[in-house]
Amino acid sequence: MFSMFSNFWTPVLPIAEIGSAPVAVQLAGEPVVLFRDSSGKIAALLDRCPHRSVPLSLGRVTEEGCLECPYHGWQFASDGACTRVPLNDVKPAQLSKLSAIGFPTRIFAGLVWVFTGNASIPDLELPPSLLEPGDRYVIHHEIWNVHWTRAIENSLDYLHIPFVHRNSFGGWLNGVAQTDAIAQIQVHPTSTGMVVANRITTVPSGIELEWRQPNCVVVKFDLVDIPVRSHLFAVPVNEQQIRFVQVILPSPGVDRANFDFEAFIAPALEDRDMIESQKGEVPNTTDECNVPTDEPSLRFRRWYYRTVKDQGTNMSAHAANYRNLVGDSSLS
Ligand code: FES
Ligand SMILES: [Fe+2]
Structure with missing residues (x-):
């Protein structure tokens, strides 16, 4: 399960989009349902x-905050525990054998985060810029038809800006790219990824990027006096699609009503x-041509092939908990 992206915390949707009805999403190839229980907690x-x-x-969410299957009315609590099986005399001890598979959730930066596994759950370590109250962020998301690794690689790639963005914010750099200027890309490994300092010799300053494993790139516009910090997430939907999520934190003092997000x-x-x-997906490090300015990309690829590829979560332990109660002597 989640074999393309297992055992990671990732944002999935803005919490503002989870109302009283259950919401279906696809996450790393698996169908996931999000809903609010009676306490308002988001369940996955x-x-x-x-x-x-x-x-x-x-199905529907009951008054007790359980998710009710539309077919035979079984009900499930926010952790997946089965709480009711209509028209069957199922004892409480037996209900635990009928549970749905639940995943841990958290709420940060106005987003619902889900862990793509259900064992050995690590802390969700976020940069300070994602720990502000949720209403401080401007969030935009949409589906792209691309593998998530290509989107992260793109977000870490400074030298596409003069060309891909020549008609927007990269127009002035396009002129620089026609000269003999040289880009200097310095990579500083961190415990959660890397910081990439970008500079072009004839340009006074460049934008610093930070990759936060697995699927986030922080764009530190604020370090060059542009009053936002942007967080780009490539959330795997499946092998062919991502949900591209932009989480923009305006700097203190920004007039949000009049700011051009x-x-x-x-x-x-x-x-x-x-x-x-x-x-x-991105190929391994030897399969495409590379130049010195591709170092961030190559580091990401090495990590991806070493850490992520084919490291699917083993759910068999959970599946073994499924029980067929028919013929179970404890039923009688
Ligand atoms: S299929 Fe869900 S209760 Fe039967
Ligand atoms: Fe870009």
Whole structure:
């Protein structure tokens, strides 16, 4: 399960989009249903009823805050525990054998985060710029037809700006790219990824980027006096699609009502058009030509092939908990 992206915390959707009805999403190839329990906590379950595999997202949330399957009315709590099986005399001890698969959730930066596994759950370590109250962020998300690794690689790549963004914020750099200027890309490894300092010799300053494993790139506009910090997430939907999520934190003092956030959101469409032309995941480090300025990309690729590729979560331990109660002597 989640074999393309297992055992990671990732944002999935803005919490503002989870109302009283269950919401179906696809995450790393798996169907997931999000819903609010009676306390308002956001729950995430595998969107597949353990009884007859109907999507639980087609059901409803009960007054008690359980998710009710539309087919035979089984009910599940926010952790997946089965709480009711209508018209069957199922003892409380037996209900635990009928649970749905639940995933840990957290709320940060106005987003619902889900852990793509259900064992050995690590802390969700976020940069300070994602720990502000949720209403401080401007969030935009959309589906792109690209593998998530190509989107992260693109977000870490400074030298596409003069070309892909020549008609927006990169226009002036296009002129620089026609000269003999040289880019200096300095990579500083961190415990959670890397910081990439970008500079072009004839240009006074460049934008610093930070990759936060697995799927976030922080664009530190604020370090060069542009009053926002942008967080780009490539959330895997499946092998062919991502949900591209932009989480923009305006600097203190910014007049949000009159600030042009669209100027930061819209150029991503230029990235989308470029990388949707690439097919499949990033190849291993020897399979395409590389130059010194590709070091961030190569580091990401090495990490991806070493850490992520084919490291699917083993859910068999959980699956073994499924029980067929028919013929179970404890039923009688
Ligand atoms: S399929 Fe869900 S209760 Fe039967
Ligand atoms: Fe770009």
